[in-house]
Amino acid sequence: MNRVRIAVTGIGLVTPLGTETESTWEALQRGDSAARFLTEEEIGSNQIPARVRGYGARVELKNPGLHDSRSTIFALMAARQAIAQAQLSPEFQRSAGCVFGTSKTDLRATDDLFAKLHEDRTGQTEPEISALFPSSPSTAVANEFQLEGPASCPVAACATGMVSLIRAAELIRHGDASTVITGSTDCSLHAGLLASYRRLGVLAKPEDAPAQACRPFDQHRGGFVVGEGAAALVLEDWNQANERGAAPLAEWVDGLIGCDPTGLTAVDSTGETLAQLIQKLLDQNQVHPRQVSTICYHGTATRMNDLTEARAIQLVFGDRPTGFGIKGAIGHLMGAAGAVEAATSVCAIKDQIIPPTANHHHHDPECPNRVTGRHAVRQPIEYLLKTSLGFGGHLAVGLLKRVTN
Numbered sequence: 001m002n003r004v005r006i007a008v009t010g011i012g013l014v015t016p017l018g019t020e021t022e023s024t025w026e027a028l029q030r031g032d033s034a035a036r037f038l039t040e041e042e043i044g045s046n047q048i049p050a051r052v053r054g055y056g057a058r059v060e061l062k063n064p065g066l067h068d069s070r071s072t073i074f075a076l077m078a079a080r081q082a083i084a085q086a087q088l089s090p091e092f093q094r095s096a097g098c099v100f101g102t103s104k105t106d107l108r109a110t111d112d113l114f115a116k117l118h119e120d121r122t123g124q125t126e127p128e129i130s131a132l133f134p135s136s137p138s139t140a141v142a143n144e145f146q147l148e149g150p151a152s153c154p155v156a157a158c159a160t161g162m163v164s165l166i167r168a169a170e171l172i173r174h175g176d177a178s179t180v181i182t183g184s185t186d187c188s189l190h191a192g193l194l195a196s197y198r199r200l201g202v203l204a205k206p207e208d209a210p211a212q213a214c215r216p217f218d219q220h221r222g223g224f225v226v227g228e229g230a231a232a233l234v235l236e237d238w239n240q241a242n243e244r245g246a247a248p249l250a251e252w253v254d255g256l257i258g259c260d261p262t263g264l265t266a267v268d269s270t271g272e273t274l275a276q277l278i279q280k281l282l283d284q285n286q287v288h289p290r291q292v293s294t295i296c297y298h299g300t301a302t303r304m305n306d307l308t309e310a311r312a313i314q315l316v317f318g319d320r321p322t323g324f325g326i327k328g329a330i331g332h333l334m335g336a337a338g339a340v341e342a343a344t345s346v347c348a349i350k351d352q353i354i355p356p357t358a359n360h361h362h363h364d365p366e367c368p369n370r371v372t373g374r375h376a377v378r379q380p381i382e383y384l385l386k387t388s389l390g391f392g393g394h395l396a397v398g399l400l401k402r403v404t405n
Contacts, residue, residue, distance in 0.1 A: 004173045005238035007248035008400075010088070011343040012081025012183075014074045015229040015330045016057035021081060024330075025347045029376045031356040033211035033329050034058075035225040043191050044108050055210040056189045057227035057331035069109040071102055074230035074336070075137035075185040076144060083145060083181065086234040086246060090146070097149030097177035100138035100232070101164040101184040103157050103335025103390075108190055137185045141232075149177040157390030158298070159257075160184045161231065161338025162398055166255035168235050178237040183343075185230035186335035194226060200265060202302050212359050214332075216299035216325040217306050217371050219362040224300050227331025231339040233346070248403045250349045253383070255398035256281045265391055269304050271311025274395060278316050278385065281397050289317045292399075293381040294354050296345045297371065298389045299325025300332060305389055310367035312387075322370045322377065324348075328358030338388040342398060345384050349402050353378050 013020065016034035017027035027034075034057040043054040059074065079100075083093070110132060133139075135153035142151045150171055156163040161184035168182035188194075197203045204213035204223040215221040241248055258277040262268045282289060295317075297309055313323070326344055333340055348354060354377040361373070381402055388396040 006169050006172055006252040007236045007238045007241040007246065008233055008250045008252055008346055009236050009241050009246045009248055010082035010086030010234035011249065011346050012078035012232040013340060013343050014059060014077045015340060016059050016227050017330055019059065019061070019077060021347070025344070028326060028329055028344065028355045029353065031358050031374055033358045035210040035213060035331055037210060038189065043189060043194065044111060054194060055206045056194070056225055058189055059229050069106040069136060070187040070228065071106040071185045072137045072140045074187070074228070075100055075141055075232070078183055078230040078232035079141045079145070079181055082232040082234045088179065088234065092179055092244070093145045094148050095177065096147045096179040096181055097168070097171050098138055098142040098147045098151040099154065099164045099168040099171065099180055099182040100141050101154035101160040101335060102134050102137055102186050103155060103160050105132055105134050106187050107192060108187065141181060145181070147181065149180070156394040157392050158334055158337055159388040159390035159394035159396040160335035161340065161342065162255065162386065162388040162396035163257055164339060165233065165252070165342055165398060166257055166396060169252055169255065172235060172237055178240045180235045181232060182235055183230060183232035184336045184339040186333055187228045188226050188334045189228055197226060204301065214301045214328045215359040216297065216301040216328055216357055217310065217364055217367050217369065218301070218360050219364045221301040221306065221364070223302050224327055224332040227333045229330065229333050229340055230336050231343040233339070233343055250346045251401040251403060253399040253401050254281060254285050255396065258395035260393040260395055262393065267304055267308045267389055269307045269311070271308050271315055274308060274312035274387065275315035277395055278312060278397050281399055285399060287383055287399065292317065292321060292383045292385050293379070294321050294348070294384050295323030296341050296384060296386045297323050297325040298387050299327050301327060306364065306367055308389065309387060310369035314368040320370070322354065322372060324354050324357050324372045326355065328360065338396065342386050345386055345400055349381050349384055349400055352381050
């Protein structure tokens with residue numbers, strides 16, 4: 001194929017395991033888990049019944065900054081890391097695009113805004129109306145780095161992060177930008193959201209140990225815990241990256257977006273819909289299934305999603321390869337999940353290490369796939385497949401490759 005190659009030249013991670021890429025990646029390799037019981041203040045409610053204890057994976061911020069929205073704070077922190085690692089000069093920053101998504105408005109910031117509006121009637125405060133917009137994090141990133149290229153904010157539920165990367169790559173291949181800052185951010189540790197997930201029946205029961213509650217593909221899984229955070233990636237035209245002396249961390253090969261029309265919160269548990277999308281991605285990039293060394297799963301630890309992914313992988317790859325999931329370690333980051341997992345995948349490719357799947361001890365025999373256990377696995381990784389499934393039928397898959405030249 002004769003088309004523009006795309007280099008990943010910088011990544012930034014802000015997760016419950018650490019506010020820098022290195023700390024998150026090291027903790028993931030150890031198999032750490034960040035979920036814990038949360039205080040009423042951290043959830044944003046003092047009316048939680050005693051029988052329902054709030055829990056999740058929270059990012060610990062030492063210096064929150066001036067922004068009300070945690071989602072915006074996370075996005076800026078991740079983008080700063082990625083741009084610093086890519087060593088983008090102001091010249092390249094000015095011409096860069098920005099595709100930074102989120103699955104929803106930061107509801108804590110919205111609550112604060114309504115409180116300010118109420119106070120405003122007495123002339124005490126000035127409300128930050130921009131906090132209501134899902135595009136606020138994307139706007140903040142574009143403004144801080146004075147980006148003048150195309151800007152957008154995809155919203156695609158839990159597939160948002162992968163959709164953002166796919167759209168960013170398309171901007172480069174269509175010639176609209178030669179550099180794009182992309183990623184996603186999310187903050188769902190809000191009393192109303194946690195109650196909604198509980199009513200849906202997708203939250204794991206923490207009992208006395210929230211850190212061990214989320215068990216992707218495990219026989220004793222019972223759902224996920226909610227996390228928060230962000231990831232940013234710098235995507236560049238391969239030739240431009242070489243000309244300016246950048247060292248690519250990985251190659252973004254391609255990605256596809258699809259739809260599973262089974263239902264608002266249901267997916268095709270036969271795996272066929274997802275398998276068709278994966279096979280199309282491999283075919284159009286002339287990649288044989290045996291060239292794919294590992295898979296970074298969406299891995300929500302819910303029965304239907306786990307079965308869907310496991311069966312899709314079996315349909316395309318048979319009984320290989322060994323994959324991994326990180327939601328047992330950092331929780332489900334909703335709109336940020338895809339970007340965080342993609343950035344983690346870049347770390348895996350760069351170091352040729354498949355991280356452990358935290359809390360995976362007894363593989364569910366109904367899931368015909370293989371995932372790592374308690375320990376990281378060092379092995380050659382040529383191609384890595386990333387899958388994402390979102391509420392409302394959003395599907396996204398991406399293919400990353402090791403840098404060989």
